[in-house]
Amino acid sequence: MRIGELAKRAGTTTRALRFYESEGLLEAGRTPNGYREYDEHHLRLVREIQSLQAVGLSLEDTRPFVACLRAGHESGDSCPDSREVYRRKLAEVDACLDRLNTVREFLLARLAFQDPCLVPEPKEFQCSS
Amino acid sequence: MRIGELAKRAGTTTRALRFYESEGLLEAGRTPNGYREYDEHHLRLVREIQSLQAVGLSLEDTRPFVACLRAGHESGDSCPDSREVYRRKLAEVDACLDRLNTVREFLLARLAFQDPCLVPEPKEFQCSS
DNA sequence: TGTTGCGTTGACGTGAGCGTCAAGGTTTAG
């Protein structure tokens, strides 16, 4: 199938697919006229990437999973590198939960009373996912 | 005091202070030679902005607090607009906590077993703070 | 007088993951 169809079937855009390729995540074959050519295996890879992104992993973090699938494993997270990414992300999530709970307490307190002196935190504060 | 001293006392940079001014958050006076001129009140405003940013509020969100202080209130969060920002942020944080807990469960499950089919979520997923 | 260290504006860079043209070639339907 060509890029438009793959995009449609995966529920994404051609731009995203070309971007994945530019990042070395999705190597496509080419037809004689230069069009990209994909198969079901590619669809599987794209779905894997999407699932992982939905959990908050960066594109870079999906790399080991894609490699794992391309290495022939039936699931992308059965390789050590993938599991390491899971562990790292879990730690991030835990830290983020702690931080957000603190923030939540702060907001509740501020909405309840007034003026308890603001205490700026260690600045290392970035929770996203 | 001039911009360098204010930056030092607030623990920030001159670039940030100029940026706040360009955003209309921090209006400075000018000496005859064109230098910006600040006082203790400005320092208070900068500290307010920093505290709020540390809790995960955007610069845009700090606007009502700054306005509240400039309106003469002793605390920036005693005005209705400020409290509304708190409430909105609290809702965001709650949604984020829910989402992160889901992600956490997912990661734990994946690290424990293998291969339970990935379920991509509603895509409206962005937790940051 | 020269140097160092302040200040000024302006403009481009950063990161993530694409969106959105631009300017063309190809294929397909009518």
Add this chain to the structure above:
DNA sequence: CTAAACCTTGACGCTCACGTCAACGCAACA
């Protein structure tokens, strides 16, 4: 034959809160 609907590469845009020059003016000290 032609127009629509695909495809190609390349390049700039977007968000956010500044960082980092560049090129210059002003001030203080030896």
